[in-house]
Amino acid sequence: MRWCEAPGFYIGHEVLERYGCRMADGLVLTLKLVGISSTLGFVLAIGLGLLRLRGPKPVRYAIAGYTTFFRGTPLLCQLFLIYYGLGTFRVFWQDLGLWWFFREPFYCCLLAFTVNTAAYQAEIIRGSLQALPKGQVEAGRALGMRPTAIFLKIEMPQALLIGLRPLGNELITMIKVSAIASLVTLFDLMGATRLAFARSFDLSIYLWAALIYLALVEIIRRVWGLMETRLTRHIAMR
Amino acid sequence: MEKYLSLLSFGDTGWGDELLQGALVTISIALATLPFGLALGLLVALASRSQSKIISGLATLYTTVFRGVPELLTLYIIYFGGQILLQRLWSGLGFSGSLSISPFLAGMMALGLVLAAFSSEVWVGALNSISKGQREGAAALGLTRGQAFRLVVLPQLFRVALPGLGNNWMVLLKETSLVSVITLQDVMFIATRANVATKEPFLFFSAALLIYLFFSILSAWGIGRMEMRANRGFAR
Numbered sequence: 001m002r003w004c005e006a007p008g009f010y011i012g013h014e015v016l017e018r019y020g021c022r023m024a025d026g027l028v029l030t031l032k033l034v035g036i037s038s039t040l041g042f043v044l045a046i047g048l049g050l051l052r053l054r055g056p057k058p059v060r061y062a063i064a065g066y067t068t069f070f071r072g073t074p075l076l077c078q079l080f081l082i083y084y085g086l087g088t089f090r091v092f093w094q095d096l097g098l099w100w101f102f103r104e105p106f107y108c109c110l111l112a113f114t115v116n117t118a119a120y121q122a123e124i125i126r127g128s129l130q131a132l133p134k135g136q137v138e139a140g141r142a143l144g145m146r147p148t149a150i151f152l153k154i155e156m157p158q159a160l161l162i163g164l165r166p167l168g169n170e171l172i173t174m175i176k177v178s179a180i181a182s183l184v185t186l187f188d189l190m191g192a193t194r195l196a197f198a199r200s201f202d203l204s205i206y207l208w209a210a211l212i213y214l215a216l217v218e219i220i221r222r223v224w225g226l227m228e229t230r231l232t233r234h235i236a237m238r
Numbered sequence: 239m240e241k242y243l244s245l246l247s248f249g250d251t252g253w254g255d256e257l258l259q260g261a262l263v264t265i266s267i268a269l270a271t272l273p274f275g276l277a278l279g280l281l282v283a284l285a286s287r288s289q290s291k292i293i294s295g296l297a298t299l300y301t302t303v304f305r306g307v308p309e310l311l312t313l314y315i316i317y318f319g320g321q322i323l324l325q326r327l328w329s330g331l332g333f334s335g336s337l338s339i340s341p342f343l344a345g346m347m348a349l350g351l352v353l354a355a356f357s358s359e360v361w362v363g364a365l366n367s368i369s370k371g372q373r374e375g376a377a378a379l380g381l382t383r384g385q386a387f388r389l390v391v392l393p394q395l396f397r398v399a400l401p402g403l404g405n406n407w408m409v410l411l412k413e414t415s416l417v418s419v420i421t422l423q424d425v426m427f428i429a430t431r432a433n434v435a436t437k438e439p440f441l442f443f444s445a446a447l448l449i450y451l452f453f454s455i456l457s458a459w460g461i462g463r464m465e466m467r468a469n470r471g472f473a474r
Contacts, residue, residue, distance in 0.1 A: 072408075072454030073447045074415035077426060081447060084439035172306075179308035183419060190310060197314075203322060206315045210307045217306035 015205050019196035026192030027212060033106075033181055033188060034174045037113035042167075044118035049125030050151075063122070070119035076180050078116060083108040083184045105184040113174065120170050128163035129155060161231055168224035172217050179213075189213070242441055245432075253432045253442065260428035261449050267422065268411050271346050275353025275410070276403065282354055283361030297358070304355035310416050312352060317344040317420045345417030353410055360402030365391070367398045397468040404461035411453055425449050 001009060004024035008017030016023075052063040070078065086093075086102050093099040101107045132155060140150035160167075182191030193209040196202075248254040286297035304312065320339040328337045368391055376386035418427035429446035433439040 068455070069447075069451060072412075072458075073450040074412040074426070076415045076418075077429070077443060077447050077450060080426075080430070080433075081440065081443035084433060085443050086440070088437070088440055176306075176308040179310040180416070182310075190308065193311075194314075197318070203315070203319055206311060206318070210303075210311050210315065213308055213311065214303065214306040218302075 013204070013208075015196055015200045015202045016208055019192065019200075019205065022187065022192040022195065023189060023209070023212070026187050026189040029186065030175070030178050030181075030188040030190075033109055033113060033186075034171070034178050037110050038117055038171055038174050040110075040114045041117035041121055044114070045121030045125050046156075048118060048122035049129060052122060052126050053129055067119045067123055070116050071123065075112065075116050075177050076183070079109065079112040079180060079184060082112045105181075105186050109178075109181045109184060109186060113178065117170060117174055120173075121167060124163045124166045124170065125159060127166075128159035131162050132158055164228055164231065165224070168220060172220055175213065175216055175220070242438075245436060245438060245441060246445060253428070253436075256428050256432070257425060257442075257445060257449065260423060260425035260446075261453075263422065264411075264414050264424040264426075264449075265453065267342060267345055267349070267414050267417060267424065268407075270342075271349045271353060271410060271414075272407065274346065275350040275406075276357050278350065278354035279357030280361050282358035283365060286358065286362060287365060301355045301358055304352050309348070309352055309413050310419070313345065313348040313416055313420060316348040316351075317341070320344055320347075341417060341420045341422040344420060345414070345422050349410060349413055349417070352413070353406060356409070357403060357406045360399050360406065361395070363402065364395045364399035368394055397472075400461070400465050400468050404457075404465070407461070408454060408457055411457060412450065415450070 002021055004021040005017050006020070008014070008020045048063050048066070051059050052067070053060075055063070082102075083105060086108075089102075090099060093102050101111075136154050136158065137150055140154045145153070178188060179190035181188045182194055185191075187195065189209060189212060193205055196205045244252055246252055246254045246257070248258075282297050282300055285293050286301070288294045288297070317339065320343075324337050324339055328335075372390055372394070373386055376390045377383075381389065414424060415426040418424050418430065421427065425446045429442040432442040436442070
């Protein structure tokens, strides 16, 4: 017996035992999707958030448009546009040598999730940067620090602290919405569960999946809580 | 270009009228879910402030579950679970044949349960913002607890909760797109069907995106207006 069949076996849940390994693979795919897209999105968001505040005017407007668009429309629709819509320009992508990317639902999902979460995270980072007291930057200047140093050593660490909780919430949201990957033929946790249900008509398999998602979310919440106490230990508790 | 315009036109050949109808369904399910979700959310918020450990524990359990489980999964559980439950009830009563739950109702319930979990957090924050003196004053005037809540707390609650509830509304509006997977004929569903029929996914999903964007921008504007109106008695 493989390890992923064990939970179903010990509980005595036949469907969970039979599809346990598929669901475990699905969980790995979910984690991959969320992990990669959230990390890439975070890197993008720092740039976007900064340019949104301090870039030249046209860039600021462009980024405002970007965030409004991606935060104002459903991710499901964005995903379908990328997967089905961009997939129709096959010849174009082949000429560019990018067809391997838009052919794969996995990469399309990654792209959709990344640009979406980047928009949300950019807004969080922008808000956090704006929330910093002006004196922080002025003090840096008074010390003769260069703008880059002020940004990296004074603004960013404090802004990320302010943004820590909302960024954690965004990660949790990503875990939840990643379930729509199952709608473009991917077998993530949701996809594997859908398969198990379609073959067994045993509704309780959905409840088990719900429990796994809940556990994931709870783990992130706990880790974020620990991170918060650790990172804010120099700040007096109110 | 002309081809695309004719695909989006109204009438037999175009999908314009279908898309507009889908937009109407999207708005209807969001609007139908709102009062149910917000009212349940307020109840959950009140329960979480209860003196009884059991009741507040149940409220916490409720928000933890519905905030942690993917909306799509909740939707499936309600839809298929409701189907099975209803069927059992139907056969149990001795009727024959099959019964099915409408996607609109299932979607409304699933989205409403999730909305209740998220809005309860907003309600709790708003409830906390109302100082104890307000309730004490109401009690001193001889109002019962129910009257104090209805006449003193509730009117003040709305102003504080409005920005958070506005956010909840925007999220709800986008989440309605998920109900298309259980065949509710909303914008998303129509766009998918148009794509199957015409093989023009880029056009139709773009059109759907623009419809959602329009609703979002309109909502943001409307919520801003409501906030301004709610705050008209307060100096900035």
